[in-house]
Amino acid sequence: MAFWRTATALLAILLLLAAGAPAQTPLGPGAQWREYSLPGPVRAFVVSFERARPDFDLVMGFPFERRSSQTKEIPSAIATRYHRPPEFDVLAAVNASFFGSGNDIIGNLASEANYLQWPDLSRSWPAFAWFDTGSFAIATRPTITDNQARFADGSSIGIDLLNEDRLTNTLVVYTPTWGATTTTIAQAVEVIVSGVNYPMRVGKTMSGTITAVRTGAASVNNAIPAGGAVLSARDGKGTTLLEKAKVGERVTWRAGLSQSIWNNMRLAVDGAGWILRDGAANTSAWSGFSDDFKGRHPRTMLAWNATHGFLIAVDGRQSGYSVGMTFQEMADFCRDVVGATDAINLDGGGSTAMVAGGSLVNRPSDGAQRAVPNVVMLVRRGGPRAKTLVDSFPAGGRQLAWDDKFTANLVEPFAPTAPGGDGHVMVVMDPAGGFEVARVGERSDGNCVVEASLYCDYRPGDAGDGHERIGLFARDQGQGAFVATSFGGGNSYVMTYDSDDGRIRMGKVVNGVLTDFRDGSRLFARSTAWRRFRIVCRDTTIEYYLDGGLVHSQQDATFAAGTAGVGYHEFFANNANMRGARVENFEYRAQSVFHATKDAWLLK
Numbered sequence: 160m161a162f163w164r165t166a167t168a169l170l171a172i173l174l175l176l177a178a179g180a181p182a183q184t185p186l187g188p189g190a191q192w193r194e195y196s197l198p199g200p201v202r203a204f205v206v207s208f209e210r211a212r213p214d215f216d217l218v219m220g221f222p223f224e225r226r227s228s229q230t231k232e233i234p235s236a237i238a239t240r241y242h243r244p245p246e247f248d249v250l251a252a253v254n255a256s257f258f259g260s261g262n263d264i265i266g267n268l269a270s271e272a273n274y275l276q277w278p279d280l281s282r283s284w285p286a287f288a289w290f291d292t293g294s295f296a297i298a299t300r301p302t303i304t305d306n307q308a309r310f311a312d313g314s315s316i317g318i319d320l321l322n323e324d325r326l327t328n329t330l331v332v333y334t335p336t337w338g339a340t341t342t343t344i345a346q347a348v349e350v351i352v353s354g355v356n357y358p359m360r361v362g363k364t365m366s367g368t369i370t371a372v373r374t375g376a377a378s379v380n381n382a383i384p385a386g387g388a389v390l391s392a393r394d395g396k397g398t399t400l401l402e403k404a405k406v407g408e409r410v411t412w413r414a415g416l417s418q419s420i421w422n423n424m425r426l427a428v429d430g431a432g433w434i435l436r437d438g439a440a441n442t443s444a445w446s447g448f449s450d451d452f453k454g455r456h457p458r459t460m461l462a463w464n465a466t467h468g469f470l471i472a473v474d475g476r477q478s479g480y481s482v483g484m485t486f487q488e489m490a491d492f493c494r495d496v497v498g499a500t501d502a503i504n505l506d507g508g509g510s511t512a513m514v515a516g517g518s519l520v521n522r523p524s525d526g527a528q529r530a531v532p533n534v535v536m537l538v539r540r541g542g543p544r545a546k547t548l549v550d551s552f553p554a555g556g557r558q559l560a561w562d563d564k565f566t567a568n569l570v571e572p573f574a575p576t577a578p579g580g581d582g583h584v585m586v587v588m589d590p591a592g593g594f595e596v597a598r599v600g601e602r603s604d605g606n607c608v609v610e611a612s613l614y615c616d617y618r619p620g621d622a623g624d625g626h627e628r629i630g631l632f633a634r635d636q637g638q639g640a641f642v643a644t645s646f647g648g649g650n651s652y653v654m655t656y657d658s659d660d661g662r663i664r665m666g667k668v669v670n671g672v673l674t675d676f677r678d679g680s681r682l683f684a685r686s687t688a689w690r691r692f693r694i695v696c697r698d699t700t701i702e703y704y705l706d707g708g709l710v711h712s713q714q715d716a717t718f719a720a721g722t723a724g725v726g727y728h729e730f731f732a733n734n735a736n737m738r739g740a741r742v743e744n745f746e747y748r749a750q751s752v753f754h755a756t757k758d759a760w761l762l763k
Contacts, residue, residue, distance in 0.1 A: 184516065186250040187539060189215065192515040195496065201488075202481040204513045204521045205497055206251040206470040208537055210293045210463065213602035213720050214753055216538045217289040217426045217468070219270035220252065222530075225338035226268075226275060226322055229261045231530035234512040235519050238536055242517070245541030251515040252536040253459050253470045254529075255428050257506045262324070264532050266429025267301075272358035272562070274414045274421075275322050275336055277303055278429065283447060285433040287461050287503045288424040291602070292637030292647060295463045297433055297503050298418055305362075305415030308332070308390060308400075311408040316392075316399055318412060328394035332412060333383050334359060340380045347393030349373045349381045350404040354556060355388050356567040359414060361421035366411045366567035372404050386560075411567070422564070422646060423638060428535060432486060432504035434460065440490035453486040457511035457524045461535065462493050462502035469499055470537060472513035476524040506531070540603065545750040548599050552585045552743060559745075561597045561724070564639050565589045568597045577612045577689045577743035584614070587629075587727045588739030594643040598724030602637060605752030609633045609723040610693035610704070614741035615656045617687045622659035625731035629740035630655030632668075632726050633694045634718035641726030644671030652718060653726070654692045654703050661685035665703035665711045667718070676703075676713045689743070694723075720752045 183191040189209040196202060208215055220241050222232035232240075238252040257265045267286045268276035278286065278300055285297050307315040308330065319329035322337045325347070333341050334357075341349060352367035359365055367388060373381055383389050390410070392400040404410065421427070431452070433444040445453060457475035462468070471493070475483020484492060486504070493499040509525040519528060550558045552570045561568065566589050573584040589595040600607070609631050618626075632641060632651040640649035648671030655664045655673070663682045664675040675681070682705075684690065693704035696718075703711045727740040 186516055187248070190250050190537065190539075192251065192520065194520070197492070197496075199482050200480065201484060202474045202521070203492060204472045204515070206513070206515055206537060207467045208250075210466060210468055213293065214539050214541070214751070215293070216271075216540055218536045218538045219255065219268065219426060219428065220534045220536050222532065226336050227262060227338035227342045231532050233528035233530050234534045235514045235528060237534050238514045239517070241536060248539040248541060250537045250539055251470055251513065252534045253472055253505070253513050254510045254531045255505055255533045255535045257429070257431060258532045262532060267427045268322075268533075269424055269427035270336070272360060272425050273334065273336060274359050274361050274427070275334070277306070277321050277414070284429045284431050285444070285503060286427055286429050288421065289426040290423045290637065291425055291639065292423065293602070295468065295501065296420060297436070297501060298420070301416040301418045301421065303415065304417050305413045308410060308412040310403040310410055311405065312403070314403055316396065316403065319396070321414060325391050325393060328396050330390065330392040330396045330400060333389045333391060335383050335385060335387070337383060340382050341389050341391050343378075343380055343391055345379070345393060346375055347378050347391060348397040348401045349378045350390040350400060350410070351381060351384065351387065352390065352410060353384050353387040355386060356561070356563050357386065358562060360564075361414050361416045361424070362419060362565065363422065363563060364411050364413055364566040366409055366569070369404055369406050369408055369410055372401065372406060374401065419646065426535070428505065430461070430503035430505050434486060434504050435462065435490045435493045435499060435502040438494060438500045440487060445486055448486075455483040455485050455488070456507050457483050457509070458489055458507040459505040459511045460489060460493065460502050461505065462497060462499035464498055464500045469497055470513065470535065471497070471502075472511050472521045474511070474522050474524065477522065480522065540601065542601065542603070542751065546600075546748070548747040550585070550745045551581070552583050552745070553581060554583050557585060559599055561599060562639070562722075564594075564596045565591070566595065568595065573614070573741055575689070577614070580612065580743040584741045584743050585725070586739040586741055587725045588729075588737055592729055592734045592737065594641050594726070594728040596632070596639045596641050596724055596726045598635060598639055598722045599747055600722040600749055602722065603720055603751045603753060604634070604722065604749035605720045606697055607633055607723060607747065607749035608693065608695050609747045610691065611725065611745040612689050612691050612743040613656065615661070615684060615688055615690050616658055616738060617661045617685055618658045619660065621731070621736050624733050624736055625729070626657050626659035627727065627729040627731065627737060628655050628657050630726055631692050631694055631723070633696050633723040634721040635723065636718060636721050639722070640671060642668050642671060642673050642728050650718065651721060652694055652696060652701050654694050656684070656690070663705065667715060669717065677711050682710060723747050723749070
C-alpha cells in the first residue's frame with residue numbers, strides 16, 4: 160500500500176506536470192469533467208464546479224422521481240428523469256447512499272432544503288451536507304432531539320419515522336418527496352394535512368391544517384397533497400393519533416437534530432468513511448471499518464476545497480484497466496491530484512457510476528450500471544429571467560411559498576389596518592425568542608426591489624428590558640439570519656426599525672454585524688405607525704426608501720445576489736415583550752445575475 164500510495168501522490172503529479180493535466184470537457188460555465196489515468200492502473204473521473212455560482216445546486220434524485228419506489232433505477236435513467244433545461248439542467252450525477260432491499264436507504268437524506276429522513280442511529284457514519292450558502296460540511300452522526308407531532312390541545316405523539324415504510328406501532332410523516340401516495344397496505348389511521356410551510360428544515364416547526372382523518376379501508380395508500388403531508392400510524396400509535404387529530408385544527412411537528420448547522424442545509428447524505436479532513440488523511444476516523452472495506456475497490460466520493468466542489472468516481476475490480484483505490488489512496492488522490500481539502504466516501508463497488516453531460520463516462524465493475532435507490536446530481540437552475548412575487552396576506556393565509564427559518568409565520572388579524580390592507584398581516588417571530596426570517600426568491604437573484612408595509616411599534620417604555628428589531632433584507636447570501644450572528648451569521652442588505660428608540664437603519668449585515676450607511680446622519684421615527692420600507696438593488700447601487708421617498712443611496716459591491724424577505728430579532732430579557740414583525744402588502748421583483756438585460760419595470 161505504501162508503495163502504491165507514493166506512486167499516486169508523486170508519479171501521478173509528475174506525469175500530469177510533464178504531459179499537462181487531462182483535457183477538460185466543459186459542462187457549461189463554471190463546471191467541467193476530467194478523466195485521469197494513473198499508475199496502478201487506475202481510472203478516475205472528476206466533475207468540478209465553482210462553489211460561488213448561485214445557479215448551481217446539488218440535488219438528490221430518486222427512481223421514478225419518488226423516494227417510495229421499491230424499484231431501483233440506473234443512475235443515468237434517474238438523471239434523465241430530472242433533466243428539464245433550462246429550469247433544471249442536470250449537468251452530472253453520481254450514485255449516492257448505501258442501501259438495502261426495496262426502498263431501504265441508509266442514513267440522513269435531504270434535498271432542495273427539505274429534510275427527508277432521519278439518521279440511522281445504529282451506525283456512526285459521517286454525514287455530508289451542502290448548504291444554502293454554497294458551502295459544505297461533514298459531521299459525525301447527529302442525534303434526533305425532537306420528533307414530536309403536536310396538536311391543538313397541547314398534547315403530542317412521538318414520530319418514529321420520516322418518509323420510510325410504516326412499521327408496527329409507528330407514526331410516520333410522509334411528505335411529497337415520498338411520492339404521490341403513502342403506499343401503505345395495512346389499515347390504520349392516516350391524517351391528511353394541507354398548507355404545510357415547506358421546506359422542511361431541521362429545527363424548524365412545520366405546521367399545517369388537518370383536512371381529513373381516514374380510518375378503515377379509507378386509511379390505506381392515501382394521496383399526499385401537493386404542499387401537504389400525511390401522518391400515518393398503526394396499532395397503539397394509530398389509536399392515539401385518532402384521538403388527537405381533529406379536522407380544521409392545526410398540527411405541528413419538527414425534525415430536530417443535535418447539530419444546529421443542519422438548519423441551513425440543502426442536501427444531506429451519509430457516507431461510510433470521512434476520507435480527507437482539512438487537507439489531511441482522516442485516518443483516525445477509519446478504525447470502525449474492516450480492512451477489506453478500506454481496501455482497493457471502485458469508489459464514489461464527494462469532495463471540495465475553498466473554491467470548488469467535486470463529484471468523483473473511481474473504477475475498479477478490472478485488471479489491466481483499473482484496480483480501484485483504498486481509503487489512503489483516495490485521500491492521496493483527492494488531496495494531491497484533485498486539490499481537495501475534504502472528502503467523504505459514498506457507496507462504491509458495483510454501484511459506482513458517473514453521468515456527465517447526459518452520458519455514462521466511467522466503466523462500472525459489473526459491466527453495466529447497477530440500479531440504485533438515489534443519486535446526487537449537479538444541477539444548474541435557469542429559471543425565469545425575471546420574477547414578480549406579491550403577497551397581500553389575506554385571511555385565508557399566505558399567497559407565496561415563504562421559506563421560514565424556525566417556525567410557521569402565519570397570517571393573523573391585526574389592528575390598526577395597514578394602508579391598502581385588509582386587517583390581516585403575517586407575523587414574523589419565533590415564539591422561543593431570538594431571531595426569525597421569512598424569505599422568498601433564489602440565490603441567483605441579483606437586481607431587485609423588495610418592499611412591504613411594516614408596523615413600526617415605538618415602545619420606549621420597554622427599553623429597560625431591551626428592544627425588538629424588524630425590517631426587510633435583500634441579496635441574502637444563504638444564511639437567512641437577518642442580523643443574527645448564529646447559523647453562520649446574517650449577510651445581506653437591510654432596512655430595519657428598532658422599537659426602543661425608533662431608529663431606522665439602512666445598511667448591510669456582514670457575518671451578523673450591521674453597518675448603518677447613515678450612521679453619520681441617523682434617521683429616527685419616534686411614533687407608532689405603519690411605514691412602507693423599500694430596498695432597491697441595482698448592480699452596485701443600493702437605495703433605501705421610506706414611505707415612497709428616497710432616504711439613502713449607497714455604492715456597495717459586497718453582495719451581488721441572494722434571497723429577500725422579512726426579518727425579526729428580539730433583544731429582550733423577558734420574552735413576554737415580544738410582538739414580532741407585522742407585515743402587510745409585500746412585493747418582490749428580481750432578475751437573475753446571469754441575465755444582463757435590465758428591465759425598466761424592475762428598477763422603477
